[in-house]
Amino acid sequence: METRLPEDFRRSSEGQEAERILRSCVHCGFCTATCPTYGVLGDELDGPRGRIYLIKQMLEQGRAGAQTREHLDRCLLCRSCETTCPSGVEYHRLLEIGRKRLEGLAPLPLQQRLLRGLLLRAVPMRHRIGTLLRLGRWVAPLLPAALRHKLYRPRPGSGFRARPHARRVVLFQGCVEPAALPAAREAALRLLDALGVRGDSLAGEQCCGALEHHLQAEHRARHRARRNLDLWRRALDEGAEAILGLSSACVLEIHEYPDLLRDEPEYLALAQRVLSRVQPFEVWLEGHWPVHWDGIARGRVAWHPPCTLQHGLRAASVVPNLLRRAGFEVLLPADSHLCCGAAGTYSLFQPAMSERLREDKLAALQALEPEVVASANVGCLMHLEPAAAIPVRHWVEVLAEAVPPDRPAP
Ligand code: SF4
Ligand code: SF4
Incomplete structure (x- = not known):
């Protein structure tokens, strides 16, 4: 052109x-x-x-x-x-x-500018998201049914404690995940434990910066990227094998740090060095999958590949492969390439389009008559779950339930 x-x-x-x-x-x-x-x-x-x-x-x-x-x-x-x-x-x-x-x-129109300001204050802070989700749970019984069904209900963990292991990886949490996906994190820790690997949380870890990056607050996203890169460099130097993420949007944002830091040569070089060790959890798991987990599971799972995973990271086939190896029947909905309408904060700024895409996505997923819908991104899960007629869960929870809890490390 x-x-x-x-x-x-x-x-x-x-x-x-x-x-x-x-x-x-x-x-x-x-x-x-x-x-x-x-x-x-x-x-x-x-x-x-x-x-x-x-x-x-x-x-x-x-x-x-x-x-x-x-x-x-x-x-x-x-x-x-x-x-x-x-x-x-x-x-x-x-x-x-x-x-x-x-x-x-x-x-931006004034109303949307105010909303953006509010989001920039609330969302990248873990404790504020936790408070908002708790608040939602408390007021839910008082809300009209139509509104109540828009509220996401996080699945709590059960207090699992991993055994000590010498091998370790960093399990990145981001800002929304600790409050929104406690059960998924616990499931990932359980799988790591079964493989003889410790999953560490790093004190001082920042939100990946995706929200600020996409809400035109790039300077704040760059600050978070620098802090995270410094932490991960130290963790890798001290023996961590990889930095793993359970939400594809966060992993994609991290993989874009070189773009974000393109005018800062020192951090650009660090980003390029560290990022080869940052992976979606499923990609790492595929490389460490034990043969004795083959065929342990039963059930029909509908797979919703997040856009950040399929179009951004181009790794949408890994989760279905893992679930199939475990024994699940994995089904892909019609038009699986289409977005579910979550898209970060899109559902707040463009509610009508977001709602329409969610309806279409859920209709396609539910037409498969699965027992559960599985996905790999916190935004998609929070968007789909409140409106779904069947359970919507992180794939790692579905898989971890199939692995016997008392299985010794291989
Ligand atoms: S597919 Fe779209 S973006 Fe690509 S060259 Fe054609 S018009 Fe341009
Ligand atoms: S909404 Fe359309 S134009 Fe925008 S990224 Fe998706 S496919 Fe491309």
């Missing part, structure tokens, strides 16, 4: 990146068919090709209005278009650059 970006912008690192990405798009439109918002609205400007065109126009002309904001804000950043694109267009980076520029040209 031909571009005519203003000279001063072209000279900046973001300008060069935007120009490279815009030029890599050949305008074929293959991506449009796999875009969830285009699928619902049928408007070219609510698909990737249309959004690329809007960003190009905005960057070239230095102008944008409410219509541009509306179409760009509706993007879920799910990256389904990137999986489809035959030309390797890095759409997510172009959208990030475009959204940054949009801030100055067509500011």
Whole structure:
């Protein structure tokens, strides 16, 4: 695609990146068919090709209005278009650059600015999320049924205590996970224990920074990235084998630290060194899977691959492989490439589209008549669970229940 970006912008690192990405798009439109918002609205400007065109126009002309904001804000950043694109267009980076520029040209409406401010204060703090979820549980009985069914109910852990082990990994927690997924964390610790490995939590660990990164508070996300990298370097130097995450959105954000820290050579080099040891828990587990766990389980599981796992990390087949090896029947819903509508804070800013995508996703999952829906990201689980007619759980809980608790370390 031909571009005519203003000279001063072209000279900046973001300008060069935007120009490279815009030029890599050949305008074929293959991506449009796999875009969830285009699928619902049928408007070219609510698909990737249309959004690329809007960003190009905005960057070239230095102008944008409410219509541009509306179409760009509706993007879920799910990256389904990137999986489809035959030309390797890095759409997510172009959208990030475009959204940054949009801030100055067509500011968010006041109500959404207030919501963003509130989220930036509340969500990256673990204790505040725990308080909010507890508050939700206490007031739930007082709420009308329609609202009550929107509240996520975390599954508590049972107080499992691991045995001491010399081998260890770091089990990253992030900001939402400790309050929202205590049972999943315990399940992961139980599997690690059965494999003779300790799962450590690191004092001083920060939120991965995804929320701040996507809410235009990049400086705060960079600060968290630097703190985490310093901690992980120390942990790896002291013998930790890997840094593992149970939520694909966090792992993807961590894998993007080099982009975030591109103007800080020292931390960029550290990120590139450390990130080869940061993995989704399932990827590590696949490499350490003991043969005697084959065929231990029974049951039908519907698998919902989070966008961050399938389109971001490109590792959606690992969990189904593990569950199948364990003996589960694993079913994939129709249109499994489509987002469930969670997309970080999207459900708060775009509730109608988010709700519609959730309804479609749950209909596709429940049509499989599984005993349980399994997924791998805290956001998807919190979004789907309150509206589902069947249990929605982290895959690691489903798997850990199949492994006998008293099995000695191999
Ligand atoms: S599929 Fe790729 S090259 Fe084709 S229009 Fe979409 S982004 Fe551009
Ligand atoms: S990231 Fe998702 S919602 Fe956004 S344009 Fe691409 S496919 Fe559509």
